Amino acid sequence: MDKIILLSLVLLSLFPATAFLKNKEAHNVPTFVLSLEDAVKPGMIDEYIQTTKKWVERLKKKKVNTSFNTFLESNGIVNYLEPMFSMSDLNQRALNKALESFHRTELGQKRQSTIRWSKYSVWSRSIQLSYKPVNPNPPPNNMLYFVWKHIQLHAGNESTFIDVATKFKEIFQKHSVGRGYGVFCNIIGYERPWYTVVFPGKNPSELYKWQQVMEQELGSELKPILDKLYDITEQITEGSGWTIPELSLKNK
Numbered sequence: 001m002d003k004i005i006l007l008s009l010v011l012l013s014l015f016p017a018t019a020f021l022k023n024k025e026a027h028n029v030p031t032f033v034l035s036l037e038d039a040v041k042p043g044m045i046d047e048y049i050q051t052t053k054k055w056v057e058r059l060k061k062k063k064v065n066t067s068f069n070t071f072l073e074s075n076g077i078v079n080y081l082e083p084m085f086s087m088s089d090l091n092q093r094a095l096n097k098a099l100e101s102f103h104r105t106e107l108g109q110k111r112q113s114t115i116r117w118s119k120y121s122v123w124s125r126s127i128q129l130s131y132k133p134v135n136p137n138p139p140p141n142n143m144l145y146f147v148w149k150h151i152q153l154h155a156g157n158e159s160t161f162i163d164v165a166t167k168f169k170e171i172f173q174k175h176s177v178g179r180g181y182g183v184f185c186n187i188i189g190y191e192r193p194w195y196t197v198v199f200p201g202k203n204p205s206e207l208y209k210w211q212q213v214m215e216q217e218l219g220s221e222l223k224p225i226l227d228k229l230y231d232i233t234e235q236i237t238e239g240s241g242w243t244i245p246e247l248s249l250k251n252k
Contacts, residue, residue, distance in 0.1 A: 031125040032084040033184065036095060036118060037077050044114040045076065051111035052078075052247050055102045059249055066094035070248045071146065073241035080247075096120070121189025123196070129165040129183040137178030143200035147207060147240045153193040157232035161195060164229045171221050179210060204240070 040048045059066070068082040082095045102108040153161055165183055179200070186194040201207025230236075 033123045034082040036080040039116040048114040070244045071241040122187045123184040132180045148198045150237045151195045152234045
């Protein structure tokens, strides 16, 4: 949580974050996300899940004023995403306070013993750059699997990235692509300009087939845009994971 304490300093130093903040003000939707990552110790995922289930059950009974979606990543990291309407919500630290209280209990200490490390970060979802189709196909409720691209830029290329992402979205809009995607900018947690693009799917094979179709149908139009992206990128890494409904909470 030390990076969260430095919130004001980070916001002043990040140009892309301030550009993304304007999106939220215009649309009044929860475009900020607090992410908590737990790296579970090898061989202890079952115990981790069981103790976390009991924690979530307690939160439901107490009707704690927080909500989060939980994902199990392919690398074994469990990620909790808590939506926020504004940066002032960060001061409430609802998810963090709920965990701190639970970890003071015997069961909570047992859960804590299964974790190698935890990391907090804060992200802003860009309405301007994210693509939301008018008639989603498949329906969002059927999307349980996700692939994300972590894009680490060379310094000073934030405006070029926004231009590239805008053109990418325009191509999807022109062809009325039925599947959307989200673009997120890191505000707290990573030192360099860092964006993440998230693509939803039903399962790994279904999402892979869709990506192949998009490459065949839109590849020639997207290639010059992607080439420009690679020119300004230090590295691109890929992750994937499944939603875990039993470890998620919707109390808000």
